[in-house]
Amino acid sequence: MNHDFYARDVRAVARELIGAVVRHGECAGMIVETEAYHESEPACHAFVGLTARTRTLFGPPGYAYVYRSYGIHALLNAVSEPAGVGAAVLIRALEPLDGIELMRSRRGVDQLGELCSGPGKLTQALGIELEHNGCDLLAGPVTIEPPSSWVPAPVVASERIGITRAVELKWRFTLAGSRYVSRPRPR
DNA sequence: GTATGGATCTTCT
DNA sequence: GAAGATCCATACA
Numbered sequence: 560m561n562h563d564f565y566a567r568d569v570r571a572v573a574r575e576l577i578g579a580v581v582r583h584g585e586c587a588g589m590i591v592e593t594e595a596y597h598e599s600e601p602a603c604h605a606f607v608g609l610t611a612r613t614r615t616l617f618g619p620p621g622y623a624y625v626y627r628s629y630g631i632h633a634l635l636n637a638v639s640e641p642a643g644v645g646a647a648v649l650i651r652a653l654e655p656l657d658g659i660e661l662m663r664s665r666r667g668v669d670q671l672g673e674l675c676s677g678p679g680k681l682t683q684a685l686g687i688e689l690e691h692n693g694c695d696l697l698a699g700p701v702t703i704e705p706p707s708s709w710v711p712a713p714v715v716a717s718e719r720i721g722i723t724r725a726v727e728l729k730w731r732f733t734l735a736g737s738r739y740v741s742r743p744r745p746r
Numbered sequence: 747g748t749a750t751g752g753a754t755c756t757t758c759t
Numbered sequence: 760g761a762a763g764a765t766c767c768a769t770a771c772a
Contacts, residue, residue: 568761577770594764602764611747612757628755629765679765689756721764747772759760 560705562697565589565620569595569639574732576637576648577714578706581697583685586662588653588675589706591734592741594719596636598645599722605645615693623701625682625692632679633688637696637703650718651678653685654739668691677741705715 560579565572570685573595580589589710597615598605598616605616615624624636624647636647653675655662662674675681682688687701696703713735720725720742733740 584760596764604764607758611757626764627754627756629763630756632765634764677765683766719764723763748770749772750762752768752769753766756763759763 560697560703562619562621562630565637565639565696567639567642569597569648569727570730571636572639573730574618574716575650576650577734578710578712580686580704580706581650581681582657582704583691584658585744586658586685587656590650590652590703591654591737591739592650592652593732594649594651595639595640595730595732596647596649597640600727600728601723602614602719603645603647605647609645612724613645616647618642618693621696623691623694623696625687625689625694625722627689628679635677635682635687635691635701636743645736649678650737651682652676652733652737652741653681654737655684657662671701672738675731678738690709 573593596603605613617644622638628634635650640646718730720729
């Protein structure tokens, strides 16, 4: 995996990140759900153009875009497409792999399926905060690694969740049959 | 099981 | 001053 992996169509990157592993410190999880966002559609923060907030989105690919959602949660994205194009992949859910006890204590719940089954949940479980905005996803401290054993993952495309604009685009990608996605069924 | 509302903060108007 | 790529507690069936 290198920065060129991210310098492509954000939808291809979102689909191919299913099965990759997000790691921060001793905690890690396999990506089972992503969504693609691109400056050409109004659900994307970069739709409004280059501002102080979106400068990471327009920056070079392979970096983390972390922002605060609803005043409470930090959401993790992987900046994609070449520099100058505002696009990113939202990491929406993980299957917990390493550091599960630490995740449990951070989240305050025991159930495996409740640790990382949502974009705000997984950042809390892994200890990812706003300070990681702009972090190099190949150098860390937050990293994304290729799958340890490559098995072709059956990926399902459906409509994105929790947005009010460009709802019709099927830019959400989930690992078929996973018990760890944020919602059991696409709507 | 579904439905509703509150928490809390960054950004932009 | 309002909106938002969310989560959780509570209420009710």
